[in-house]
Amino acid sequence: MFQQFLQIGKRMMAETDVHRVLTVAMDGTIELSGAERGMIILFDKDGETRFETARNLKKEEIDHPEFEVSRTIINKVKSEGTPVCLRNALEDPALRKSTSAARLKLLSVICLPLRYEEKIFGVVYLDNRTVRGIFAAETGAFMQEFADFISLAAHRALEQKCLRNHVHALEGELRGKYKFEAIIGHHPKMVAILKLVAQVADTDATVLIQGESGTGKELIAQALHYNSRRRNHPFVPINCAALPENLLESELFGHVRGAFTGAIKDHAGWFERAEGGTIFLDEVNDMPPPLQLKLLRVLQTGEFSRVGSTELRHCHVRVVAATSVSLAELVTQKKFREELLYRLKVIEITLPPLRARGEDILLLAQHFLHQFSTKHGKAGLRLSEEAEGALLSYDFPGNVRELENIIQRAVVTTEGETLAALELPMPPAPSVTSPQEKWSSFHVAKQHVVETFERHYLTDCLRLAKGNLTQAAKLADLHVTNLYHKLHQYGIDPAAFKP
Ligand SMILES: Nc1ncnc2c1ncn2[C@@H]1O[C@H](COP(=O)(O)OP(=O)(O)OP(=O)(O)O)[C@@H](O)[C@H]1O
Ligand SMILES: [Mg+2]
Incomplete structure (x- = not known):
């Protein structure tokens, strides 16, 4: 007994x-x-x-x-x-x-x-x-x-x-209040990021956004700007990798007449024109060292001078910077000034790659599908189960932007009412039987296959059980606690399968 x-x-x-x-x-x-x-x-x-x-x-x-x-x-x-x-x-x-x-x-x-x-x-x-x-x-x-x-x-x-209900309510409130509807994501890391964005948006703190290409860095920078009292002032995105050094300097800080060949009149740079607003320095890792010094100064004191002039000017502009490579690494290679890194990362936001966001892949896919099918007069287009499976097991090196492109191309080219896996313009899933391209150790390859299998199995099971955990556990013959842990591990939200 x-x-x-x-x-x-x-x-x-x-x-x-x-x-x-x-x-x-x-x-x-x-x-x-x-x-x-x-x-x-x-x-x-x-x-x-x-x-x-x-x-x-x-x-x-x-x-x-x-x-x-x-x-x-x-x-x-x-x-x-x-x-x-x-x-x-x-x-x-x-x-x-x-x-x-x-x-x-x-x-x-x-x-x-x-x-x-x-x-x-x-x-x-x-x-x-x-x-x-x-x-x-x-x-x-x-x-x-x-x-x-x-x-x-x-x-x-x-x-x-x-507690779970409370978190859901908070999340909803956060989205409503800060107009984050444009940012899709239920993954705990994304929810935490949105919360941080809400907390720091209306401050003057410099924010450094890190993340692989296409993870939504610019979207977050916009959310920071449009949820602050700066929203009625300019938001100016500048790609530091796209311009040669002298042009970038003049774009940012302006120049006076005669400063260089072709400088036929005085020109105000963005730090002046964006007064009261936000400058988004994209790919800040590519900023040339002399400019890094000038940027450091403007961040420290708000002071700068136009190219070709010594007259000091003062500005009130918030700086948000983004990088897709590790700035700390660049610091050790002496390519990036350490003091600047510390000035930039007063607040740090690191966006997770799409492949680590679990069910968010499907949420975003549905979002883009809705957006593009409406735009191209194909409203009502759906994803087949296989297509969903293919998306869940793909690793999206180009992240959200790649997913967006994949869906857009598929919407434009499809003729049916359901998008099949084959219609998604993605490279085929890596196969363990013909691993010529990327050879990995037995252990890593096996883990990859197991993870892909588990992910597919769990989503199929939840779909059958219409999101009911107890029923899904019965179907899988798993203990509900184990099922719960697995779903958590893969970031799969059973609520997404409720009818
Ligand atoms: N969470 C999200 N919800 C909805 N759309 C998103 C999300 N994240 C990114 N996007 C969309 O994906 C595309 C890429 O996002 P964005 O340009 O912000 O990424 P990025 O990190 O700046 O990319 P890059 O490194 O290539 O400059 C944009 O069209 C953006 O609207
Ligand atoms: Mg960008």
Whole structure:
């Protein structure tokens, strides 16, 4: 019995979903007590039923007049919090008074309160109609011990659920308030980034955005600008890699007449013209060293001078910079000034590559599909399951921009109503049987295949189960906790599969 108690207790504590906790608790109480039927009810703070689980008790039976005795007992336990253990309901004078004796016959009942910090938030009800006196007094006491375990597990699961809802609500609020609708992403790293963007947007702090090509660096820079009070001033993106040194200097800081051949009149640079706004220095890693010094100065003091002049000017411009290579690395190679790096990365945002964002791949694919199919008069176009699978297993070296291009090209060229995997202009998935191009160790290659398989399997399974975790776990014959961990590992959100 003690072994059983521990086993069931352990299983119950391993669950994080309220329904699963109640299911394990229900089966456990029936197993431990020898009851014929049972029910666990959790109440909300107004005393209304919030969750319930029953065994061998149908809805009709619960509503039936014969169940009246049980309802009386449940209500008593709910309001008084005292456990009830009746070997024979006929023995209870109070019940005998309130109900006809016929209905009481042969009924053995255990009813226990679920309590947390003195508050009753549920009850466990067990009965047996066939064996009179089946519940000994020790069983009642023992079951109350077990009920305290249920209370702990259920309360913890309820709190987690509450926390999850709270996070979802916060996320929604964040998007609504800061107009982040344009930025798609539910991956925890993206949510954390949006939160940081919301916190720092309206400050003057310099922000350094790092991330592979196409991960959305410019999009984040725009979000920083348009969610600040600078939004009515210019947002000026400058690509530091696209211009030769002297031109870049004159673009940024301006020049005076005669400063160089062709400088026929005075010219204000962006640090002047963008006054009050934001300058986005894209590919800042490519900024030539003499300009790095000038940039450092403007960041430190707000002062600069036009090319060909010594007159100091002052500006109030926020700088957001982006790089797709490690600036720290460039510092060690003496190609980037260390002080400038520290000035730039007052706030650091590192965008994860698309392949590490799990289900966000599908969210973004749907977003672009909607956008381009509407634009090209093909509204209603859908992705086939294979196409989704192909997208999930591709590693997107060009990140979101590449996904956007893939979807756009597929939308333009397709003639059907569903996009098939073959219509996506992507290189075929790497195969382990012909690994001529990229040879990797057995261990790495195997891991890749396993991950691809797991990802496909889990998404298929969730799709079949329409996002229901318990059902998906059943289909996969996995323990729900293991399934939950796997989904978390791959960033797959079951909610995305709910109809
Ligand atoms: N989270 C996202 N949600 C919606 N669209 C996105 C997202 N991230 C990127 N995009 C889109 O992908 C494209 C590339 O984004 P962006 O230009 O911001 O990336 P980048 O990191 O600056 O790229 P590069 O390094 O090539 O300059 C843009 O069209 C952008 O709108
Ligand atoms: Mg860019």
